Amino acid sequence: MQFNTYTAAGAHIAADLVNQPSPHAAWLTDLLSGHDVHQATADDAMVEDLRQWTLRLRPVFETTSAQQATLVDALLIAADCHPRLVSHDGLAHHLHYAPLHAPLPARVKALTAAGLAHLIADGAGGRLGRCGRSGCPLVFLDTSRNGRRHFCSVRCANAVNVSRYRTRHRQSG
Ligand SMILES: [Zn+2]
Numbered sequence: 320m321q322f323n324t325y326t327a328a329g330a331h332i333a334a335d336l337v338n339q340p341s342p343h344a345a346w347l348t349d350l351l352s353g354h355d356v357h358q359a360t361a362d363d364a365m366v367e368d369l370r371q372w373t374l375r376l377r378p379v380f381e382t383t384s385a386q387q388a389t390l391v392d393a394l395l396i397a398a399d400c401h402p403r404l405v406s407h408d409g410l411a412h413h414l415h416y417a418p419l420h421a422p423l424p425a426r427v428k429a430l431t432a433a434g435l436a437h438l439i440a441d442g443a444g445g446r447l448g449r450c451g452r453s454g455c456p457l458v459f460l461d462t463s464r465n466g467r468r469h470f471c472s473v474r475c476a477n478a479v480n481v482s483r484y485r486t487r488h489r490q491s492g
């Protein structure tokens with residue numbers, strides 16, 4: 320499984336959007352530039368526009384496979400996602416999911432919808448998940464080799480392991 324393509328970037332961006340409760344323009348610009356999104360400079364109105372979109376991304380990480388596909392298919396429609404083969408900035412031809420000069424929010428919607436759709440179509444929808452520590456709202460894209468990740472971070476995994484250990488210890492003592 321490859322997670323390093325531009326299309327997979329859409330799924331990574333989706334997770335990062337969901338995990339940021341208070342996004343702002345500079346943060347969004349950094350996030351998108353970091354994933355080689357073309358002309359990624361964001362402003363406050365774009366952040367607000369994508370905040371609504373992000374509310375629709377979260378359930379994709381929290382639901383089971385059948386619902387997940389239905390949700391993402393609806394995202395493809397809502398984002399008006401159309402694959403385009405483009406070349407810009409000296410790069411080789413690659414897929415975009417909105418016209419090159421569409422407004423940034425439209426391009427991000429199309430890219431995140433397409434990234435999630437490709438994962439599911441590749442049988443990897445189960446790699447989208449929500450942290451298994453109760454109370455932790457963070458979601459993740461599991462890029463591990465065995466695909467058995469349950470937590471957003473080592474910190475949450477350790478917290479759950481410690482509390483399980485204490486529970487066991489109490490029961491046996
Ligand atoms: Zn491009």
Ligand SMILES: [Zn+2]
Nearest residue numbers: 450455471475
């Ligand atoms: Zn967590």
